[in-house]
Amino acid sequence: MDLLNTLVDKGLRRETPTREEALAVLATSDDDLLDVVAAAGKVRRHWFGRRVKLNYLVNLKSGLCPEDCSYCSQRLGSKAGILKYTWLGPGEASQAAAAGVAGGAKRVCLVASGRGPTDRDVDRVSQTIKAIKDENEGVEVCACLGLLSEGQAERLREAGADAYNHNLNTSEATYGDITTTHTYADRVDTVRKAHAAGLSACSGLIAGMGESDEDLVDVVFALRELDPDSVPVNFLIPFEGTPLAKEWNLTPQRCLRILAMVRFVCPDVEVRIAGGREVHLRTMQPLALHLANSIFLGDYLTSEGQAGKADLEMIADAGFEVEGTDRVTLPEHRAGGGCGPDRADGVCGSHGSGNGCGSHGSDGGCGSHGSGDGCASHEDGAGRAAQDGEEAPGSVPGAGGPRTDLVAVRRRGPGTDLAPNA
Numbered sequence: 482m483d484l485l486n487t488l489v490d491k492g493l494r495r496e497t498p499t500r501e502e503a504l505a506v507l508a509t510s511d512d513d514l515l516d517v518v519a520a521a522g523k524v525r526r527h528w529f530g531r532r533v534k535l536n537y538l539v540n541l542k543s544g545l546c547p548e549d550c551s552y553c554s555q556r557l558g559s560k561a562g563i564l565k566y567t568w569l570g571p572g573e574a575s576q577a578a579a580a581g582v583a584g585g586a587k588r589v590c591l592v593a594s595g596r597g598p599t600d601r602d603v604d605r606v607s608q609t610i611k612a613i614k615d616e617n618e619g620v621e622v623c624a625c626l627g628l629l630s631e632g633q634a635e636r637l638r639e640a641g642a643d644a645y646n647h648n649l650n651t652s653e654a655t656y657g658d659i660t661t662t663h664t665y666a667d668r669v670d671t672v673r674k675a676h677a678a679g680l681s682a683c684s685g686l687i688a689g690m691g692e693s694d695e696d697l698v699d700v701v702f703a704l705r706e707l708d709p710d711s712v713p714v715n716f717l718i719p720f721e722g723t724p725l726a727k728e729w730n731l732t733p734q735r736c737l738r739i740l741a742m743v744r745f746v747c748p749d750v751e752v753r754i755a756g757g758r759e760v761h762l763r764t765m766q767p768l769a770l771h772l773a774n775s776i777f778l779g780d781y782l783t784s785e786g787q788a789g790k791a792d793l794e795m796i797a798d799a800g801f802e803v804e805g806t807d808r809v810t811l812p813e814h815r816a817g818g819g820c821g822p823d824r825a826d827g828v829c830g831s832h833g834s835g836n837g838c839g840s841h842g843s844d845g846g847c848g849s850h851g852s853g854d855g856c857a858s859h860e861d862g863a864g865r866a867a868q869d870g871e872e873a874p875g876s877v878p879g880a881g882g883p884r885t886d887l888v889a890v891r892r893r894g895p896g897t898d899l900a901p902n903a
């Protein structure tokens with residue numbers, strides 16, 4: 482297909498596709514899906530080989546947020562039955578982080594619900610960063626604390642943070658439909674602050690919130706312009722008890738096309754499959770490793786992921802390898818500077834010095850926090866959500882409809898007495 486040949490050539494040269502080409506990827510048919518994956522897979526392997534970076538989430542403060550992000554189980558007025566707790570101490574957070582590192586994670590993502598940190602919160606997180614770094618040599622720490630005020634990014638950098646996550650989540654045109662308590666411009670501002678302070682920028686999106694293909698292309702092009710080093714791609718987890726609980730509109734095929742489009746637009750950037758991986762890609766998860774070079778290990782902020790051991794087995798079975806701390810994730814031209822894909826000369830792009838970085842996700846990290854990584858409301862004793870109605874014997878549960886059976890509230894790890902999943 483001419484489109485795919487063109488996109489591979491551009492991806493290998495770090496050249497931006499046109500909007501029309503990005504839209505065309507999202508419009509490909511299921512018959513062409515494996516060709517799309519193979520093409521984007523060439524670009525992924527060119528820049529990242531067969532390595533998969535593992536990231537581990539530690540939810541430092543869960544629930545009780547005053548913001549109203551519609552996708553989020555921790556939002557104002559959320560009826561989702563998630564764990565709610567205030568700040569974990571440095572020792573408890575470090576213990577959780579150590580479990581992730583022992584499971585193979587090279588980055589720990591410290592996330593806290595809320596509009597943004599107070600200066601006292603920055604002090605707390607600084608102590609936690611120090612505790613984690615003292616105990617885990619070579620680990621990268623990313624903070625995801627919401628909107629930053631002047632000077633806070635610099636203080637986190639001084640405390641040893643490597644990166645900052647703040648997601649754009651959706652297009653500027655639709656942002657007001659998703660959240661009313663802060664703006665798209667607020668989010669852009671925080672990503673820029675982190676970047677300017679020398680933090681590696683991590684900023685991504687949430688798909689599946691009812692957006693159009695144009696919205697998805699808009700947000701991915703906006704991310705390319707902001708030039709983060711890592712782009713988490715969340716797939717909405719429609720938690721019962723949140724306004725987007727009925728938005729079950731993703732298929733595994735759609736998720737693969739979205740990941741391929743992100744890879745073509747951001748070819749040399751760490752593309753991470755974030756919240757909703759198990760819920761929406763389901764048995765197609767291994768194919769997505771041909772597109773993304775990074776995933777979260779184990780559980781998310783407020784929902785449970787598949788067992789960490791299953792993540793590791795999937796990576797090995799699909800012919801990939803876990804990236805060790807001895808390897809630099811980004812290609813050489815980006816290392817240490819957050820340089821963007823258009824800089825053929827290796828000179829940093831539009832946002833000055835620094836390493837660049839992002840926000841909180843859709844439970845898959847940090848979106849502004851999470852993709853609905855909240856959780857489902859009707860969980861049974863095992864933490865699994867109960868379905869309306871019974872499935873016929875031998876049928877595929879919930880095929881073509883809501884898969885609340887796949888959404889489980891996190892009941893282990895930080896904020897509980899049970900061991901983390903890593």
Ligand code: SF4
Pocket residue numbers: 546547548549550553554555556557593594595596627841848849850851
């Ligand atoms: S995404 Fe972050 S800011 Fe928005 S409601 Fe959730 S915890 Fe609050």
